[in-house]
Structure formats: structure tokens, C-alpha cells
Amino acid sequence: MPDSTPSSPSPDPADRSPVLLEVEELVVRYPLPGGFFRRSRRFVEPVQGVSFRIRAGQTVGLVGESGSGKTTIGKAVVRLVPPHSGAIRYRQERIDLLSGARLRPYRKRVQMIFQDPHNSLNPRLTIARIVGEPLEIHFPALRAAERRDRAAQLLARVGLPADSLDRYPHEFSGGQRQRIGIARALAVEPELLVCDEPVSALDVSVQAQIVNLLQDLQQDLGLAYLFISHDLAVVEHLSDEVLVLHEGKIVEAAPAEELYRNPKNEYTRKLLASIPSL
Numbered sequence: 001m002p003d004s005t006p007s008s009p010s011p012d013p014a015d016r017s018p019v020l021l022e023v024e025e026l027v028v029r030y031p032l033p034g035g036f037f038r039r040s041r042r043f044v045e046p047v048q049g050v051s052f053r054i055r056a057g058q059t060v061g062l063v064g065e066s067g068s069g070k071t072t073i074g075k076a077v078v079r080l081v082p083p084h085s086g087a088i089r090y091r092q093e094r095i096d097l098l099s100g101a102r103l104r105p106y107r108k109r110v111q112m113i114f115q116d117p118h119n120s121l122n123p124r125l126t127i128a129r130i131v132g133e134p135l136e137i138h139f140p141a142l143r144a145a146e147r148r149d150r151a152a153q154l155l156a157r158v159g160l161p162a163d164s165l166d167r168y169p170h171e172f173s174g175g176q177r178q179r180i181g182i183a184r185a186l187a188v189e190p191e192l193l194v195c196d197e198p199v200s201a202l203d204v205s206v207q208a209q210i211v212n213l214l215q216d217l218q219q220d221l222g223l224a225y226l227f228i229s230h231d232l233a234v235v236e237h238l239s240d241e242v243l244v245l246h247e248g249k250i251v252e253a254a255p256a257e258e259l260y261r262n263p264k265n266e267y268t269r270k271l272l273a274s275i276p277s278l
């Protein structure tokens with residue numbers, strides 16, 4: 001007998017993935033120098049009540065002008081800066097309340113890659129040490145030879161030859177250094193990568209290669225990304241959902257296609273209009 005129940009529209013598969021990260025009313029403050037007495041303590045508040053979610057395998061783009069608070073949000077998510085208030089949950093656990101060794105399992109699941117692949121790699125360490133260090137911390141049972149093998153596999157995965165292992169960061173181009181940063185982030189087998197302007201410091205031709213690499217890795221490993229960028233074209237290309245940040249607040253959040261086709265907020269429209277290529 002045919003099923004006569006009216007079928008409801010099937011939800012987007014992305015909506016069925018589990019929520020990894022949930023940021024709720026996040027506020028971050030930085031103290032300013034000069035406030036010796038408690039009463040006169042001064043601060044800036046670059047993030048003023050920001051909320052969003054990231055599902056497994058999803059890319060959420062975070063766009064906004066310089067100084068709007070994008071990097072600060074990324075750093076708060078990976079707990080490089082402490083939240084002043086609000087909540088950060090990872091797989092429903094309040095990670096903003098954790099510190100020290102209790103953060104370790106979270107640091108294994110969420111990694112950050114940075115804008116400047118030159119400054120983010122220790123110039124005195126070989127690539128084997130740079131990529132091997134997170135393995136040492138998070139997989140202490142691995143022997144040195146196993147760590148080296150694993151580092152070689154990671155380098156191959158990001159498109160670098162195995163003889164890179166015994167070389168130093170200065171021997172690589174900007175794009176190659178960013179690949180090393182990605183290999184280091186992947187070493188702990190994370191679920192979510194916070195990518196802070198990962199291609200902004202690179203030549204345009206190299207940018208596309210790194211963007212493609214990030215997409216391939218997402219496909220193969222099911223990674224989720226918080227992709228921070230002021231480059232709206234790159235964000236449109238990569239993101240499922242886009243958050244528009246203005247002076248520390250999210251002024252618009254929408255699926256990428258919808259946001260670019262039909263921006264609802266006046267600031268979003270201005271931001272889109274200011275990009276000649278769009």
C-alpha cells in the first residue's frame with residue numbers, strides 16, 4: 001500500500017550534523033594599561049555579545065572590517081584569550097569554565113591556523129619538531145620513530161615532500177609554510193579548525209592552492225572550519241554560513257548564498273559594495 005502520509009521536505013544534511021561549537025553571548029575584554037587602582041581600571045571590549053554555532057563538517061565564515069573583533073573571537077574559541085562573559089560549549093561541554101590540564105582534550109579537538117605562516121613557526125626548530133611537538137603532547141605513547149613517520153605522512157597530506165622534515169621554516173615559501181602550519185594543526189586529529197586569515201599574507205596564485213587544500217581536507221577528514229577573513233570572495237567560496245561582524249557584534253548571519261544574493265543588513269550591503277570584484 002502506498003504511504004499516504006504527506007512527506008515533509010527533507011532537511012539539509014548539514015542540519016543533521018551534530019553541533020560541535022556553540023558560542024553564546026560571548027564578551028571579551030582586554031585591559032588597557034594605566035589602571036593601577038581597581039576603580040580606574042580601563043578596558044576595551046572588542047567582542048560584545050556574540051552568538052553562533054558550528055556543526056560537524058560545516059564551514060562558518062566570519063567577515064568584518066579590520067578591528068571588528070574577528071581574531072579575538074577566534075582566540076577566545078581556542079582559549080588563547082579568556083572570555084569576560086558568555087558561554088562557549090563544545091559538544092555541549094562548557095569549555096569556557098575549564099583551565100589548565102582540563103582543557104587538554106579540547107585542545108586536541110580544536111586547533112587554530114594563523115595568518116602569518118612566518119611568525120607562527122618557531123625558526124629554530126626543524127619541521128619534524130614543529131609537526132611532532134603536538135604529537136608528543138597529545139599522543140605521549142608514540143615513540144620518536146613513529147612520531148617522525150606520522151609527521152612525514154602529515155607533510156605528504158598537505159603536499160610537501162618527506163625531505164622537508166629536517167629543514168627549517170626559513171627554507172620554505174609562504175605557501176609552503178602555511179602548509180606546515182596546517183600539518184601541525186592536523187597532527188592532533190582535530191574536528192574543528194579556526195582559520196584566522198590563513199591566505200591573506202600569500203600571493204594570489206598561492207591563495208587558491210591553500211583554499212583548495214583546505215577544501216580537500218574538509219572533504220576527506222570531515223573537518224569543520226571557522227574561517228576568519230576580510231576577503232569576502234574567499235569566504236563566499238568556502239562557507240556554508242556567513243557571520244558579519246561590525247564593531248564587536250554580529251549584524252547579520254545567513255547561509256552564504258543568501259547573504260551574498262540578498263544582504264538584509266545595511267552594513268553588510270556596504271561591505272559587499274566595497275569589494276570591486278563582487
Ligand SMILES: Nc1ncnc2c1ncn2[C@@H]1O[C@H](COP(=O)(O)OP(=O)(O)OP(=O)(O)O)[C@@H](O)[C@H]1O
Nearest residue numbers: 030044046064065066067068069070071072073230
Ligand atoms: N591584546 C590586546 N590588548 C588590547 N587590545 C587589543 C588586543 N588585541 C586586540 N585588541 C583590540 O581589539 C580590537 C579587535 O581586534 P581584532 O584583532 O580582534 O580585530 P580583527 O577584526 O581581527 O582585525 P584585523 O582584521 O585587523 O586582524 C582592536 O581594536 C584591537 O586593537
